[in-house]
Amino acid sequence: MKEILKNILDWLEPKVNYADLRFVQIEKENIEVENGILSSYNVSTNRGVGIRVLVDGAWGFAASNNLNKIFLQETAAKALDIARASALTKKEDVKLAHEDKHIDTYITPITKNPFQVSPAEKIDLLVKATRMMIKDKVKKSEGSFIFYKTNKLFVSTEGSELEQTIFESGGGITAYAIGEGDFQKRSYPSSFGGDYATRGYEFIEEMNLLENAERVAEEANQLLLAPPAPEGVTDIVLGGSQLALQVHESCGHPVELDRVLGKEISYAGGSFLTLDKLNNFTYGSPEVTIVADATVPGGLGTFGYDDEGVPASKSFLVNKGKFVGYLMSREDAFKLGLPSNGAARAENWNRIPLVRMTNINLLPGNLELDKLIGDIKEGLYLDYNKSWSIDDKRINFQFGTEIAREIKNGKLGKIYKNAVYQGITPEFWKSCDGISSEKYWHVWGVPNCGKGQPGQAMHVAHGTSPARFRKVKVGASK
């Protein structure tokens, strides 16, 4: 495949300012079990080539599943035509931040190849876990696993040649307690399908699904009988799983430089973190330090190189409360006179790289969880996302969680259902006065971050440990 791509690159080189070609092949295995019965087992392979060209300072991109050399050459010619059409509205030439030539390979380090574990073993684990959850009012249980092996080959007119093999594993279980005209769900280890990582099957084994199934089902049963969360303004602690989505929506998205520059305004929206705020804006309290780190072992947003051939890196977005950095592609970084921090990622061969999150991590503090909760006289502990929404500049947000626990005089108390909390992003992060220590820190995989037209679902992650926020508006869905 590499030779075919290099031949096309040679053909393109005299016609373009820049070109890159990406071959991507994704193998996927997806297992779903309901109430102890296998409901679906799907395997798929998907492959193709995407060709991106910069001609006269304007972009064109064409992609095809047909790997025949002649057909790919036609696809390259199509990309040239598209770039010439783009130039019709050009304001200035697209320029790319400098990047060194890289020739390298990267393979996700794994212990146990998930594709070499027998389907029967995987199905059996889910069957057992989902059967264990059927108890009392839990009439429905779900469990699922998903595994990916992605091979990527990247070549560019700048001489880069990169081969990457990325393994991903993920899954989880959910219990639904149903009755009294209501239903309540509890998930493990996280909501919306569980947790995900660039790791092998060892990641699934470490989840201890069987050890947690009955507890999760019991919490679902309790939630069905629980009162709704109280309304008011109170102190809260967000558990790591919910905090991951809070970081995602209120920090990860607004620091995407393409949003800031207006490139997503018609669809996903813009950002309140405008260029004038860079190094000049208090995003949160001094407790709050957030990094983009595509090098964290096992993070779902971990890789060797992004889809523009930029090495994975770690950079600060918020440092001790100050807003200090964006997620950037080469094109957008050039506008700020900066190098790219390796955040241009494409979902597959048929999509262009966009500015995307990698692992956006809230760094841990130094508090024990007991101390974090212990300093609250009256409040709520909220965890596991159920609903999320934020305005198109990422300022006004509202989240709902699967479960809330009362905090009274520093101790966890009764369970509440249907909890929601609302806030204004910088005010909320400024109210953060404590983050628990590394002992509680975990990188949560989020496999469904949506962006772009045509749409792209990106696999990203967020390292978090439970954190405390003061005077937050809470209530319950009705």
Place this chain on the structure above:
Amino acid sequence: MKDINSGKELVNKIKSFIKNYDFEIIASESKSELTRFAESYIHQNVAEADLNLTVKIINENRIGTVRMNSIDEHTISKNIEKAIEVTKITPKLDYHYRLLTPQSYKIKSKYSKDTADFTPLNRAQLVKQLIKEVNKREYEAAGAFKTEESTLLVANSEGVFAFDRGTKVDFNCVITRGNSTAHTSFIDSDINNFSINKITDELLETALKNVEQIEIDPGVYTVILSPEAVAEILNYAGYTAFNGKTIMEDKSFVCHNQGKKIFPETITVCDDPFDELTMPLPFDLVGYPREKIYLIKDGVVKDGAYDHLTALKYNRKCTGNTLSPESASFGALPFNLVMKEGDSTIDEMISGTKKGIYISRFHYVNILNPMSIQLTGMTRDGTFLIENGKLGRAIKNMRFNTSVVDMLKAVDMISKERQIKEGFVGPTVAPYLRTNNFTFSSKTSF
């Protein structure tokens, strides 16, 4: 799959590898091109050709499903072997899996050769025209302009063979000048129905009014929703309440309200592939013919949409709403949501409103409580006060937390005019609605 004959050839080729097993096949091929613009220039411009083949093997009530996007003999045979292997190691289903028998189809997708042949240059020229006009008023344009040709084939070993080809034009745009913004969208099968002048006029008309927004307090308001906003609400309601699987699992609003008249008689919502404005698919993804089903009829809660698996498992009738095997565990979605028109004009709806709010569009809608269909989301791109029967000052964006049930109960005016807007599967046809019960819970700063 250029035509029905090449579709039949593909099925025969696949059959030769499957031998004596029962099977279902879905093959979809698309040529899709999209021109994206922002800051008044084309910043992303893409084209994609792809073909996806899904083969489901059924062996003694065990199912193995494989998906591939290459149809060379080696890939097909290797994947089919894998699917057969899977059926030998997976447990049996807890219900009897029956294949659909051959059906006849009453409708076809709409197809326009002009849409299929539309070029990147054609799209760029129209985008340039739009940009030129809005720039004259110092607005920047951002949006996406897609043209697509797609082919779908569904077949099985009982002799089902369904083949369809369609085209789609999908355009959306936001124009901005500081906090003054406006949005519009267009969907059709035929590029000849697309008018960039009409789009430009609509955008500028709203944007020029959407200036100097004032702040109002959250609370319960009378609102008039645009067809775009109504379509979004209907899609979330369809997703969370009218999925037959969640109804069977006692997880839907429909469960405890079926057969009850809880809405005004003017409220009728259906999944209707025969509506003159919609863009139908003739069949679902196991080959069931699409049919008109009522979700709410004359204010009475009827039933949901059912997929093949849920219908088999719970002994119900499949309504022609089966999704792809990858989405099978979800259940079903309405494909072509349609809300029945009323008898008012939008001018009458506004002039008959003493105090209210006009909502052009929502942003980031999500489900808060599935049993009451309580949704949350933000307004954007043009929210206006209505005072003494006139569309007045623009207001800053607000968050709503409102139950679709409560909202529809309080609908007292529906427009004659309906528009086709984007939906979760196929498009949605929606009118303007006025409701006296819409709850805003908080505000934002712009």
